[in-house]
Amino acid sequence: MNEGDGEPPRRLVILARRCVLCRRCLALCPRGALRMEPDSAVVDPRLCLACGACVAACRTGAMAVERSPRLG
Numbered sequence: 001m002n003e004g005d006g007e008p009p010r011r012l013v014i015l016a017r018r019c020v021l022c023r024r025c026l027a028l029c030p031r032g033a034l035r036m037e038p039d040s041a042v043v044d045p046r047l048c049l050a051c052g053a054c055v056a057a058c059r060t061g062a063m064a065v066e067r068s069p070r071l072g
Helices: 024-028 053-057
Strands: 010-014 034-036 042-044 064-065
Touching: 010 042, 024 034, 024 053, 053 064
Parallel strands: none
Antiparallel strands: 010 064, 034 042
16 A cells, blocks of 8 residues: 555455466565465455556456545
8 A cells, every 4th residue: 555645545456357367466566465366366455565566467457556535
């Protein structure tokens, strides 16, 4: 997450139907925030920086970084 930088928070979204279990995202995540489950990669939001490294690595477009709405 990018809390405190003046921008709305971002989060990683995984489109499980597009994931082909190639594991490229796991190798590039600087925080180790991704793990594989039987059907797709899964993100641990407590570890994810939403930096986009996995998005750039994903050949099938199964990952995206989205802005979260501001709360409060």
